[in-house]
Amino acid sequence: MNEGRHQRPPSRTHGPQAAASGLGGVLRDRPGRALLLLACSVLAAGAALYVFERRPGSAAALPAWLALGSGQAGNVFSGSFPSLAHAFAFSLLSCLLLPRRLPCMAAACGLWAAVNAVFEVLQWPPLAQPVAAALRAAGAPELPAAYLLHGRFDPMDLLASGLGAALAFVAARRLLLARSGVTCQEPTP
Numbered sequence: 782m783n784e785g786r787h788q789r790p791p792s793r794t795h796g797p798q799a800a801a802s803g804l805g806g807v808l809r810d811r812p813g814r815a816l817l818l819l820a821c822s823v824l825a826a827g828a829a830l831y832v833f834e835r836r837p838g839s840a841a842a843l844p845a846w847l848a849l850g851s852g853q854a855g856n857v858f859s860g861s862f863p864s865l866a867h868a869f870a871f872s873l874l875s876c877l878l879l880p881r882r883l884p885c886m887a888a889a890c891g892l893w894a895a896v897n898a899v900f901e902v903l904q905w906p907p908l909a910q911p912v913a914a915a916l917r918a919a920g921a922p923e924l925p926a927a928y929l930l931h932g933r934f935d936p937m938d939l940l941a942s943g944l945g946a947a948l949a950f951v952a953a954r955r956l957l958l959a960r961s962g963v964t965c966q967e968p969t970p
Contacts, residue, residue: 812956813877819952820873827866861941868897868945876953883954890950897942904932 808814875889903912913926 812959816873816877816953816956820870820877820949823866824870827863827870830862830866861935861937864897864901864938865941865945865948868893868942869949870945872946872949873953876949876957881957883958886950886953886957890946890953893949894943894946897946898939900928900932901934901938901942903929905934909934 808817872890872893875893876886879885879889903909909929909932913929916926916929917923
């Protein structure tokens with residue numbers, strides 16, 4: 782019936798095998814937009830916690846004049862939430878930019894869990910002083926050394942980072958690979 786009409790070939794870039802095509806690709810699909818919004822929201826919540834609950838000057842990258850908190854409201858959740866938020870948000874953002882395949886997502890989430898774990902362990906006092914001194918001696922910018930010296934090692938932050946990366950993996954897998962049962966088939970004449 783439609784023999785005279787040109788039929789568009791099926792898209793070969795959707796589904797779990799599709800590689801993300803940068804931010805433009807993320808913004809074109811609904812699950813990508815949802816995860817981008819979720820990642821940015823969680824990251825903003827973690828940053829807000831630093832601004833409103835941490836004592837002034839307690840964070841290396843947070844200027845004292847911007848910190849509005851008194852440092853009195855720290856509990857287990859609020860104390861470790863920034864670690865969870867960082868691992869979660871950056872894992873999701875990485876999943877959005879990588880090919881939508883399970884191994885890529887697992888690698889991205891695992892990498893961010895490991896990065897957070899390394900930075901947390903480097904805040905352990907027996908490591909923080911010598912590593913900060915080595916960074917300064919090597920001429921590195923002051924921020925990493927200040928981060929290590931002003932930070933406080935907390936095993937709960939290690940747990941929160943791992944949990945954040947795991948939650949990101951679950952969310953990315955659930956939303957980005959949701960159409961894994963859909964196949965592209967050529968239309969039959």
